[in-house]
Each structure stands twice: as C-alpha cells, then as structure tokens.
Amino acid sequence: xxxxxxxxxxxxxxxxxxxxxxxxxxxxxxxxxxxxxxxxxxxxxxxxxxxxxxxxxxxxxxxxxxxxxxxxxxxxxxxxxxxxxxxxxxxxxxxxxxxxxxxxxxxxxxxxxxxx
Amino acid sequence: xxxxxxxxxxxxxxxxxxxxxxxxxxxxxxxxxxxxxxxxxxxxxxxxxxxxxxxxxxxxxxxxxxxxxxxxxxxxxxxxxxxxxxxxxxxxxxxxxxxxxxxxxxxxxxxx
Numbered sequence: 001x002x003x004x005x006x007x008x009x010x011x012x013x014x015x016x017x018x019x020x021x022x023x024x025x026x027x028x029x030x031x032x033x034x035x036x037x038x039x040x041x042x043x044x045x046x047x048x049x050x051x052x053x054x055x056x057x058x059x060x061x062x063x064x065x066x067x068x069x070x071x072x073x074x075x076x077x078x079x080x081x082x083x084x085x086x087x088x089x090x091x092x093x094x095x096x097x098x099x100x101x102x103x104x105x106x107x108x109x110x111x112x113x114x115x116x
Numbered sequence: 117x118x119x120x121x122x123x124x125x126x127x128x129x130x131x132x133x134x135x136x137x138x139x140x141x142x143x144x145x146x147x148x149x150x151x152x153x154x155x156x157x158x159x160x161x162x163x164x165x166x167x168x169x170x171x172x173x174x175x176x177x178x179x180x181x182x183x184x185x186x187x188x189x190x191x192x193x194x195x196x197x198x199x200x201x202x203x204x205x206x207x208x209x210x211x212x213x214x215x216x217x218x219x220x221x222x223x224x225x226x227x228x
Contacts (some may be wrong), residue, residue: 006157029213042203042218043160056215092158095214102148102167103213107159 002026003051005106010115013082021077021111025094032075032107034067035091041093049075084113089113120204125223128198134191136222138204146209149180150216151189153200159192160203160218163189167209194226 005024008050013019025032028095035043045079049069057067066084069075079086089112121139128134140149148167152160164171164178166187171178177190181194203221205214 001213029140033214035218040220042220043216045217046213048214059215067142077226078150093159101209102165103212106152106162106217109157109159 004092004094004106006108006111009109009112010112010114012089013116014083014084014116017082017115019079019082019113021079021087021090021113023077023092023094023108024076025073025075025092026106027073029094029096029106030072031095031097031103032069033093033095034077034101035093036076037089037091039088046077058071079113082113084115087113087115099114118220120206121215122202122219122222123205124220125225127225127227128191128194130226130228131193131218132173132197134194134198134224134226136189136191136202136204136224137186138162138188139186140206141206143184143206144208147206148209148213149178149187150205151175151178152203152216152218154203154221155197157201163202165216194224196226196228198224200224211226 032049036048037043047057052072064080067077089110091110093107135225151163154160166178180187201221
C-alpha cells in the first residue's frame, strides 16, 4: 500500500483481557518496527523484524508482549493480560532495509490502546 | 547511541523561517542526524537526515556544524500546518541503525 496501515485505530479493553494490534507495512519493505508512545513522551522502541524474524525484541517490556510477522509482511503485536499501564499509542513503522547506512522509517498513524 | 538536547518548545510566526536547534555533542563519526516530526494524533514523519554536509529537500534544510556537535533544522516559510513536535535523533550507520531513540523533542507552534 501507499503507507503503513494500522488497525484498530482505537481499542478500549478491560484489565486482564487479550489484545491484538495489526500492522500492514509498505509493500516491499523488509524491515518492520513497533514502538510505544505514552502521553507526553517520544516513541520508545519495542521490537524490530527483518523479514519474518525478530532481529531485536529487547524493547518488549515483559513476557506479556509478543509480536509476529509470519510471512514477512503483516505483523501483529499481541498483549496478554492487559494492565492499565499498557495504555499508550502503539506505532508501527517500516523501512526498505534495516541494514547499514541511512535508514528512513515510515510510520503508521498508530493504535491507541486504553485499558480500563 | 549519542544523546540529543533540544529546547522543549518554540514559537514562530506564520511565513517566517523556523530554526530548530539540536545539540549532539557526543556524536561519533558514523552517526547520522535525523529529523522527524509528529503532528498531533499522527505517527512521526521523516523530514531529513545528514551525516556531515548540509542537506536540503522539499520540506526543510539541515545545517550541521563543522564539528558535528550541533545542527539546525530550518523550515524556510513556516505554515500553521507545521505546528508539531520535532525530534532530532542521532543514529549510527552500522548494524544497529534500526533503533531510533526519540527524546521529547521540540514543540513548534506556528502562530498566525
């Protein structure tokens, strides 16, 4: 597609529920990233995929968070047993190649998660 | 990654040039300077990047000092739609170039 698409744009859930957030990157972009942005803060890195594999998941806050990209295109961020502190905007980005040199990311509009 | 320092906020009159400063005194030789901006309720948007030389594109100009310890993003004719948070990021060109580290950025408000 023309840009990075994220669904849903807004998600309200109750504490303890399971949530999935979807990201559809730009066609042909091999690198995909998830970031999380809390109110008043800059985005924070969560995980980076190169193709189908998670090359760096060091930003995932704990084992309730998991992300997949089974076919090297669409990615899903999964959050189990949600907590109120998980409330944030979850941003997805993609780039042509996360390898060496300059690396320009294109971000989606984000999925706003609210945990009640 | 090197850290950056930006003023928390700036104002600019519509039609005037907006000059956004960024200090990155610990930048190393293989690190790029990137600028992104984030308009309210949208994802960050790439503006420009540079390594050593000044750069210009359809959105902005990037001026990097000779010692590379600071840079300035210039929006030559700011419009109301340029109101956003502007992030200055330094990022190495090596194997970990994927991990952008955002600070709090500068909130630029363009006034009519």
